[in-house]
Amino acid sequence: MSTTEVFLIALLIIFSVPYLVWRLTRIDYYAPLVVMQIIGGVVLGPGVLGAAFPDYYAFVFHPEVVATLNGIAWWGVMIFVWIAGLELDLKDAWQRRMETGVTAGLALIVPLIFGCMAALALLALDEGWAGPRGTRWQVVLGIGMACAVTALPILVLLMEKFGILRDALGQRILRYASLDDIAIWGVLALILLDWDRIGRQAIFVATFAAVAWLVRKVTPRLPERDRWFGALIWLAACGFAADWCGLHFMVGAFLAGAVLEAEWFHQERMDLFRDHILLAIMPVFFLSTGLKTQWDVGGAAVFGAATLLLLASVGGKLLGLWFAGRILKWPKGEASLIGWLLQTKALIMIIFANILLDRQIISPETFTALLLMAIASTMLTIPLAAPKLQRLIAGQTRTS
DSSP, X not given: OOHHXXXXXXXXXXXXXXXXXXXXXXXXXXXXXXXXXXXXXXXXXXXXXXXXXXXXXXHHTOHHHHHHHHHHXXXXXXXXXXXXXXXXXXXXXXXXXXXXXXXXXXXXXXXXXXXXXXXXXXXXXXXXXXXXXXXXXXXXXXXXXXXXXXXXXXXXXXXXXXXXTTSHHHHHHHHHHHHHHHHHHHHHHHHTOOGGGHHHHHHHHHHHHHHHHHHHHHGGGSOHHHHHHHHHHHHHHHHHHHHHTTSOHHHHHHHHHHTSOGGGSOHHHHHHHHHHHHHHTHHHHHHHHHTTOOOTTOHHHHHHHHHHHHHHHHHHHHHHHHHHHHHHTOOTTHHXXXXXXXXXXXXXXXXXXXXXXXXXXXXXXXXXXXHHHHHHHHHHHHHXXXXXXXXXXXXXXXXX
16 A cells, blocks of 8 residues: 555544544543543554554554654644643733742642652662653653643633633633643753753744744734734744754744733634644644553553552642642632642643653653553543532532
8 A cells, every 4th residue: 555545544543443432432521532532542552552463553653654643743732732822821820829829839849749759769760761861850850740730721621521611710720720831831941951052042042032022013913814824833933943942842832822812813713723623633643642652661560650650640739739728728628629620631741741752851661651640640530520519519509
């Protein structure tokens, strides 16, 4: 068969298998389709079906097909990260900076500490969890931050499912997650800081600041249709410049969105755009992510590491929100609910871990453990948050 035909077979598998399994098993209560697509990527990759049926894997996912899939995945995830940066509402966070700062800070710092401790434990047992180019501090900080991440897009989907996205509680949770998003990309930029390219990175920062000021002046004056084209040109330019200077193109994608205002774009159209990217392009990214999973250190070791990271992530997040609730005197049950909602890690954490793997800071086995942790953490969110939300609503109804 031609490369084009094999590529289309790969697309057929990517879009059909996870969706059919998701529908036939009816697990949408526990996990949105995107989580099943991530699981599908792992199963279809070299670690599971690829190991069981190597001829299938060699035929469908040969290098030319994988290279084509990766190109689609890169652009799709750049757009997705750009949207995440665009939708940050820093004005609202600033108006409520005391509450938002305390909550977002504790929700990030406590699981970060727990995750760093888990990373140190893993490295003490086996240095193979570090990538060939990862220094000890980069590996520890990278794993720690992966444990602290909240996936804002998945959080939005879950709160829409619960019907609280536009409520006061939902908007508060979005503020907390949005502020942590900035910290995530800031820490990533620190990890990726390349002293051999420090001159290029200084040029990038200075040039970006100047051009971003110009973009903010020009964009609001354009017709809305032209804003979309201009934004995508701006996205591609920022991605290239960030990658050229030694940062990752995803850092550039986030910055490209963060300096724009969401109000410059029609909200319903932006929601549709995000949904279309999730529907049509992101499944390719999930599959390309699954192709990177490795079990060379042994399945038991990878699952053990994933369990340790899951405990650090969940325990740290819940403890951080418990501290925030005590400091800010939240009603009973609210801290626990918010803590579980902020457990959603799929997408943003996977993107974060992908970058660490691409830069060889973590090993493929560490990436696989982080991926399993992200899936488990996200799938725990709905069954554990739903009853807490019902009790909270019932308590508020009785009080009123």
